[in-house]
Amino acid sequence: xxxxxxxxxxxxxxxxxxxxxxxxxxPLDYATLDDRDVVALACKGRETAFRELLSRYERPVFSLVxxxxxxxxxxxxxxxxxxxxxxxALGSYDPSYKFSSWLFKIANNLTIDHLRKKQLDTVxxxxxxxxxxxxxxxxxxxxxxxxxxxxxxxxxxxxxGSQIENAIGRLRxxxxxxxLLRHVEGRSYEEVAEIMEVPLGTVKTYIHRGRNELxxxxxxxxx
Amino acid sequence: MSSPDFHPDSERLEARAAGELAPHEARALxxxxxxxARCRSEVEGxxxxxxxxxxxxxxxxxPDFAARVMARVDVERVRQGAERPPLLxxxxxxxxxxVFGVVRRLRPxxxxxxxxxxxxxxxxxxxxxxxxxxGIQDYLEGTLAARTRSRVDAxxxxxxxxxxEMGSWSGFFRQIEALPTLAPRNDFADRVMARVQVEAVxxxxxxxxxxxxxxxxxxxxxxxDRLLPTSRRGWILAGGVTAAxxxxxxxxxxxxxxxxxxxxxxxxxxxxxxxxxxxxxLGRGVLAVVAENPVTFALFELFTGVAQASPxxxxxxxxxxxxxxxxxxxxxxxxxxxxxxxxxxxxQPTS
Numbered sequence: 001x002x003x004x005x006x007x008x009x010x011x012x013x014x015x016x017x018x019x020x021x022x023x024x025x026x027p028l029d030y031a032t033l034d035d036r037d038v039v040a041l042a043c044k045g046r047e048t049a050f051r052e053l054l055s056r057y058e059r060p061v062f063s064l065v066x067x068x069x070x071x072x073x074x075x076x077x078x079x080x081x082x083x084x085x086x087x088x089a090l091g092s093y094d095p096s097y098k099f100s101s102w103l104f105k106i107a108n109n110l111t112i113d114h115l116r117k118k119q120l121d122t123v124x125x126x127x128x129x130x131x132x133x134x135x136x137x138x139x140x141x142x143x144x145x146x147x148x149x150x151x152x153x154x155x156x157x158x159x160x161g162s163q164i165e166n167a168i169g170r171l172r173x174x175x176x177x178x179x180l181l182r183h184v185e186g187r188s189y190e191e192v193a194e195i196m197e198v199p200l201g202t203v204k205t206y207i208h209r210g211r212n213e214l215x216x217x218x219x220x221x222x223x
Numbered sequence: 224m225s226s227p228d229f230h231p232d233s234e235r236l237e238a239r240a241a242g243e244l245a246p247h248e249a250r251a252l253x254x255x256x257x258x259x260a261r262c263r264s265e266v267e268g269x270x271x272x273x274x275x276x277x278x279x280x281x282x283x284x285x286p287d288f289a290a291r292v293m294a295r296v297d298v299e300r301v302r303q304g305a306e307r308p309p310l311l312x313x314x315x316x317x318x319x320x321x322v323f324g325v326v327r328r329l330r331p332x333x334x335x336x337x338x339x340x341x342x343x344x345x346x347x348x349x350x351x352x353x354x355x356x357x358g359i360q361d362y363l364e365g366t367l368a369a370r371t372r373s374r375v376d377a378x379x380x381x382x383x384x385x386x387x388e389m390g391s392w393s394g395f396f397r398q399i400e401a402l403p404t405l406a407p408r409n410d411f412a413d414r415v416m417a418r419v420q421v422e423a424v425x426x427x428x429x430x431x432x433x434x435x436x437x438x439x440x441x442x443x444x445x446x447x448d449r450l451l452p453t454s455r456r457g458w459i460l461a462g463g464v465t466a467a468x469x470x471x472x473x474x475x476x477x478x479x480x481x482x483x484x485x486x487x488x489x490x491x492x493x494x495x496x497x498x499x500x501x502x503x504x505l506g507r508g509v510l511a512v513v514a515e516n517p518v519t520f521a522l523f524e525l526f527t528g529v530a531q532a533s534p535x536x537x538x539x540x541x542x543x544x545x546x547x548x549x550x551x552x553x554x555x556x557x558x559x560x561x562x563x564x565x566x567x568x569x570x571q572p573t574s
Contacts, residue, residue: 022480034238041315042421043424043425043428044423044425044428045424045425046421047416047421047423048415050419050421051412051416053414054411054412054415054416056410058406058407058412058415059404059405059406059407060404062405062411063404063405065283066405067405072405072407075407076407076408076411079407080411080414080415080418081336083415083419084415084418084419087415087419087424088419088420088423088424088427090424090427090428091424091427091428091430091432092431159412161304164398164399164402165402179399183396183399183400183402184399184400184402184404186400199229199397200229201229201230204230205230205261208356208360211356211360211395211399212400214395215391215392215395218395218398
């Protein structure tokens with residue numbers, strides 16, 4: 001039995017994963033396994049492996065998404081969709097890549113799709129009422145906590161109310177993703193490029209410009 | 224290099240402006256500059272700065288230049304060694320000004336640390352040079368080369384403005400990196416797992432990991448399944464289509480059975496004769512078309528020539544044919560059968 005109470009059967013290791021770690025009946029400590037091993041176990045239908053992946057990445061994925069969409073409830077929905085989509089596509093996951101990068105890529109694509117769709121939904125066919133501020137008008141706004149929100153929602157939304165979070169929220173989505181992945185998630189430039197599916201040079205440009213804009217915005221607020 | 228998504232570092236752009244790149248490197252960089260306004264602007268900035276440095280006027284040395292030089296020359300020792308101090312003194316005194324100017328002209332422009340630029344007052348001699356935001360960010364992220372980094376260090380040691388800017392950026396980095404990781408609600412995992420079909424995932428993975436033959440047979444079965452009618456009207460239509468030849472065959476068999484003058488061997492002989500006749504007619508028609516085709520005729524001439532050529536030429540032609548066939552086979556294989564040569568399965572789920 002595993003620490004979580006799940007029996008650990010002896011099974012055939014899926015061929016795409018060279019070393020799935022359950023060749024035996026010893027208790028299995030999921031926390032000590034690396035992502036690829038946990039994914040291999042999930043591919044064999046082990047619910048605890050799915051939960052382990054969730055516990056490892058629910059916060060990073062949610063953090064990225066909530067800072068992109070600026071709404072805790074919506075971010076939870078999008079993060080959920082990302083996990084479900086990733087889990088149902090585990091068969092096509094290539095273990096030569098980092099699982100976290102793959103998961104972030106799915107979450108980022110879902111979020112960007114949502115933001116684009118929202119932009120299409122909200123922009124009038126007659127164009128913006130204030131031409132110079134069109135982009136800003138279409139940006140996602142912070143959801144104001146109402147009486148029906150849970151304390152957790154409120155906490156997340158309150159976090160988003162700080163100066164730097166507000167400034168991040170005013171960046172272009174591409175800059176926002178790149179800066180968050182680089183500085184909040186601590187991803188390398190190469191990983192950010194892989195997650196965002198853009199060339200390395202583009203990522204460097206995004207990050208530099210994003211940081212410049214962010215610093216200017218913070219200076220504006222401070223002034 | 225010419226992709227607008229790739230940007231050379233500042234040191235390289237500066238080297239281009241200074242004309243220090245090898246010709247082939249300069250050509251490659253120029254191709255990029257044609258499509259990248261950002262890099263072109265940076266090179267233009269460097270060119271302006273370096274040009275201004277070169278155009279700095281030759282300033283005559285101070286009147287006491289010769290005296291200061293001579294004060295540091297051990298005249299007595301030189302005299303004892305080579306008896307040249309008088310000449311040296313004369314030369315220093317007489318050529319001090321021209322030598323000073325020539326040396327200034329011949330000396331290559333001073334290389335500035337990467338990311339260093341002039342401020343708006345570049346026309347003024349000795350204008351301050353400062354690190355760009357990009358240079359500062361690269362420095363803080365540790366992505367600068369060691370040599371460039373040491374030059375930036377040297378600049379920071381003497382420039383209070385850049386030190387202050389560096390401190391500001393450093394504080395900004397700390398601020399952004401201190402952002403907390405936000406958590407979803409506690410039941411997030413339960414809500415996800417309620418929507419994940421664990422068995423379906425395992426089955427899908429197992430399906431993908433079957434042998435190619437199994438996958439091929441399943442694919443054929445799926446195709447056959449798709450070909451079967453799915454509605455009553457479809458079945459009626461399919462029945463009608465298949466009934467016509469079936470009834471024809473039944474009618475022939477009935478005619479043979481009912482007619483005492485016709486036997487099955489006679490029927491088969493007749494059908495074989497008609498079949499051979501039809502195939503023969505078709506073959507003759509194709510042959511006529513092929514033989515009259517100029518391309519076919521040219522190919523025939525070619526092969527005739529090859530057949531009469533030396534064994535060496537024959538071997539070469541054979542090798543060429545093998546290479547062509549091999550390449551074509553590889554192309555067909557890669558396009559039709561090889562799965563995910565570019566690792567596309569990694570990206571598919573995100574679409």
